[in-house]
Amino acid sequence: MPADLIIVNARVRAIFAPAGTTAIAVAEGRILALGTDETIRAHAGTTTHVIDAGGRELLPGFVESHLHLFMGGATLTMLNLGPTFGFEATRDALLGFAAANPGDDILFGYAVNYVIFGENHRPDRHLLDAIIADRPLCLLSTDLHCAWANTRALELAGILQGADVGPGAEVVMGDDGFANGELREFAAMNRVQMLSRLKGRDGLHYEGGKVSEEDRTHDKRLIRRAGDYCAQNGIASAVNMDGNAYQAGLLRDLALAGEMPVRVSLPLRLEQRHGPQGIAQIDDFGPDVPGWLRFGRIKLFMDGVYDTWTALTVSDYPDRPGFCSEPLIAPDIFNAMCIEADRRGLQVATHAVGDGAVRATIDGYEAARTANGARDARHRIEHIDTIAPEDLDRLKPLGIVASMQPVHPPGSAGLPLEPTTTIMGRDRWPTAFPWRMIRDRGVPLAFGTDWPVSPLSPLYAIHCAQTRKPWATDIPDQRISLDECLLAYTAGGAYADFAEDSRGQLKPGFDADLVLIDGALEGLAEAEDAARVALTVCGGRITHDGRS
Template sequence: MPLKKIIKPLILASLCASSSYTLAQTKVIYNANGYTPLYKGEVQQFSTLVIKNGKVVKLGSETLKDSYPDAKLIDAHGNTLLPGLIDAHGHVIGLGDNLSQLDVRGATSVDEVTNKLKVFADNKQGWIIGRGWNQELWADTRFPTAKDLDKVVSDQPVVLSRVDSHAIWVNSKALELAGITAQTKAPEGGEIIKDEFGNPTGIFVDKAESLITQHMPAPSKQDISDSLDAAGKHLLSLGITSTHDAGIDKATWEVYKERGDLGNLPLRIVAMLSGASPDLDTMLKAGRYHDKNDFMEIRSVKVYADGALGSRGAALIEEYADRPGHHGLMLETQEKLEALFTQSFKSGFSANTHAIGDKANKVVLDAYQNVFKKTGGILLRNRIEHAQIVTPEDIPRFKALKIIPSMQPVHATSDMHMAEQRLTEKQLSGAYAWQTFLKQGSVVAAGSDYPVELANPFDGLYSAITRMDHNKLPENGWRASEVLSREDALRAFTLGGAYSAHQEFKVGSLEKGKWADFILIDKDYFKVPVDEIYKTNVLQTWVAGIKRYEKTKTENTIDK
């Protein structure tokens, strides 16, 4: 059945709420403690925001409202008003799926995971899917095994993704259904963890995941649409008005375009086509996509160069400090990366490449440089996603090649203890180097990598400003020379994301002619004690001058 015929009544109601009358009506938000970074300038303070046709007309003092006697007046009650926050790297459908699947994030032992699985599996049929385990949080930090899961679920396949999505943990039933034996070989760019007898233990890293996941039932379009709505609702509640979706398949691409044409997307999405998709050529030939109200933009390809640090899949120049002889996994050769870049650029798409380890970052930079010389494409605002471990000599190459570092501040505070174990001081010398990138003139686009990390952008802002955990440790911050100021952190979560998507004249700040995407929060971001930033609550979220979320729930979540 076509997606257009199965859109939920709630979605249709939101369409009615976004009527031409609602958009055309002038609204004045007054009595606000407003701040906005400026595209060319410092942070501007204001108390009144004037909106018409969903866009910013003017900012000013309290008396500005007197110039609009026929406008709808909205009292901000002295709350702080900021531009809507932009998460430059997340996984929308993965987040939506995660909200309805088994969540074992934060579990401190195998037993805690299996206890949650036992409860979740009651009355569940078919494949049991979950996410969030992290062996680094356990007393025994070794990878778990299929036998651990078999103790509670043995008659149904179980697949649990590691918190970083770069490894899966499965039970024996899943191994059986996938036909995995001691003779099964991992594909290039993947690893099957095996025991001393050569038998698969139940852990599959990076590209080896596909040996299992290809046997899982594919979601329907309605499943994808439902996950989109669930994720959108959650993100809006956190103050995120625009998000970049880092790698979508063909089914999601189709849903996104249909929802974009219908005009009922919950928030703005900048989607990247998955470079690993077998349908990449088909999607590229269809050309770039954007809807008339800038809610959906598809003009880039997500390319995957290596794995993640937590599963020791990040590709390193020198060996892992805690696994001698192991250098991680390159998921693609430099030749293949160059072919993907060339294919993307010739179609008018930029390339946003996942690279975490210093070897992966070097190889990706080399690949970009070679393709720019042969094909062009240097002005497409190509990105390296994560750019976590970079050699000091490679950092300046980002600026020279006009590569945008798309970075997630929470990764530093989540990874810091593990990174100290995995890496030597030499390898850490260019790690999570936000301030170094800014000082050389690079634009940093900040995000969270949800659902790998929690999506709350105030966690990210806090991490960027302090490089400490929520217990304010380590004192003064981990590798504190790379901290950001409050202004630079906010800019990375607003204009940085906008610039990286070619949208700096549409969103990212509250300047005349831009979409009126903004949030009201319960703390003064610029004045509150730094350890209060991550405790910030979003009171309201507005997109294009329409209220999409309100914490109190006393009003309809859509402004009419």
């Protein structure tokens, strides 16, 4: 069989292909052969597309193990305030953005640091009113677990006088008896996000409703744009971490039309109120699109984040004696949901940031194994910002996958250390973001970014992983090697997504998901621009070509 695509004159790491490999042949979307330039050129036919890699490094396509595609596509139309600090700089950026987007629609900024206006002053409606008062404005925090709205947005959302948004979320009130603008967790944030054209359809709380064909087309365009952005960053597989039947339908339309440049797996996102009976909603997703769209997973949230004091902890918060926060799902209900999902053969992925949330999640997975018996479930814990030392050794025996984000530790990816490290408490620092400890215990490790919470680029994430600094001289260095990072972004991600027999390595018969790298990956330990994505191939199709 002649090859459709051949790449020659490439460098390939021994962790991905046999030593001496310099070329690859692709046919019908799969890897046909690996070898030297001479042996692979023999697979060329009259219509074969031959690419000279020019000595660039060839890798398997990256597996982004935790992102939010629909939400990410939406943020591509928002103002990125991640690098912005100080009132004047924020004011200038927002006024410029408003001028470039005239009208009465709500304005959104995202990736906003909690200390954007200084360490001693969290954002509030008064500060935002001083910038823009006559148009609704909402700033989304860098972790997407908090937002700040101006008075106009709070009025339009009907929450200026406050609102009961349910357990685990809060419309924070000021001393004047009115909402101060801070909205903690999704249920509160959603009140303001409903003011946008999307009406919350991209949000974690959306559960369906009547949507016009015009809006469906708009939403598919956003998701397709997010997929293109993934391809630009070398990503061939995207593991979405929110999902509902509406998103499943949009993604199926795109996949069946051949319009998605990345493979996607989508979960059913559930809350405590759904209980174990809610798991049946995944039947509404319909069938997979083989090779391009996969379901088979539920997503749960056990807690929030440290910056809003919603991370569930084993011991008290240092600044709040007697307070450990509350689980978003009560242990008995969480255990029942894990048991039912496991019984149905589904994978469970649970957001767990605090050490108490991680422990409760492990308990739930253990309950599922006790009830149903051992199987290759690969239940996942998403984030593991902190973990109690005694719980580290519980992960591997239960077959748990650690899905982690190198761009999340404070001090990395432009994130300030404060207020997170102080709120977290120094006693938790030694096992915070414990990649090294997890890897050394043989626990499967998959990397992602949680985009749009953090920048999407796997190369930037690897740079952050390689340059991470301990927060104090007496705590362990949790960095892992470059090759270990690459494996977490390829073979590790494929394993976590039950795709290790077709992705994550360069082997004949595997999917032809490839990326060519300009520059030197080793240089990422020094500089974030030491390497860049030159070419991305997904299923044998070039989805991004950035070669100069």
